[in-house]
Amino acid sequence: MHIDSYISDLLYRYDCVTIPGFGAFLTTRVSAKVHETTNSFYPPKKVLSFNEQLQHNDGLLSSYIAEVEKIPYESAVKKLNKHVKAIKAYLVEGETITFENIGDLTLNEEGNIIFDPSYHINYLTDAFGLSQFVSQNVTREAYKQEVEAIEQAVPLTITPEKRQARPYLKYAAIAVIALGLGGFLGSNYYINQIETQNQIAQEEANKQLENKIQEATFVIDNPLPAVTLNVKKQTGNYHIIAGAFRVEKNSDKKVSQLKALGYPARKIGQNRYGLHEVVYASYENRLEALEALREVKNNHNTAAWLLVKALD
Incomplete structure (x- = not known):
């Protein structure tokens, strides 16, 4: 036993x-x-x-x-x-x-x-x-001491007296601001003009397209026969968990590996921690799920476990 x-x-x-x-x-x-x-x-x-x-x-x-x-x-x-x-x-x-x-x-x-x-x-x-x-230890105090040492070694060199000795800098700054403001206003006007022209062209193109669609007649002489595919959808509240992955790409890889082994594997969404859960299969009957879980534990993955959850 x-x-x-x-x-x-x-x-x-x-x-x-x-x-x-x-x-x-x-x-x-x-x-x-x-x-x-x-x-x-x-x-x-x-x-x-x-x-x-x-x-x-x-x-x-x-x-x-x-x-x-x-x-x-x-x-x-x-x-x-x-x-x-x-x-x-x-x-x-x-x-x-x-x-x-x-x-x-x-x-x-x-x-x-x-x-x-x-x-x-x-x-x-x-x-x-x-x-x-x-995780590596964060040494905030050591970085603070390094910054203080740098501040002491490199003092500020611009003083109020030196700024007063260069009045032309003030006028240069005013000129730069004026040029920037003028360029900004001119750029906005130019962009608005382009958007207006684009909108007019788009409306004209849409009108021509609607006229062509209304004039067109589609006749299919030999329609293809309808094909019906019967795909069995996995249902049930009993799921055999194969793993949970933080990166969704890894969960897709796990699904492919399990399908290659013959399991009807799939993803059932994310758990409360944001991990993407992958299942071997889902079952509606609890006894069938338990038997399948024993088979998985004995032949493939001893860490597999049974999740009882109703999926949306």
């Missing part, structure tokens, strides 16, 4: 997934943060933890197993109980139980379960496509 993959699927949608008679995996949302020492930026995420005290069967995991494997609920409960007994036996023998993409479980000297979470997957769907990055 691939219990770790079932739990991993549920952690995207639920904050608590309980293994009856064993314990529960919990998720806590953590906001985005910045490490001041390394200048690293971390996106928001779900932090995993394990609580050995929560062992009551809430039916979530058993129902999901029954739904995916298409077996009765009672059979799913029995298989789950048998798997739990095997896990406990391995732990008692001192072995480490690894849940793929979730974490490792071991027993300490007091017989309590110790959980070491995995950081390979961010189960917060709102942060899908976001990753850690490092």
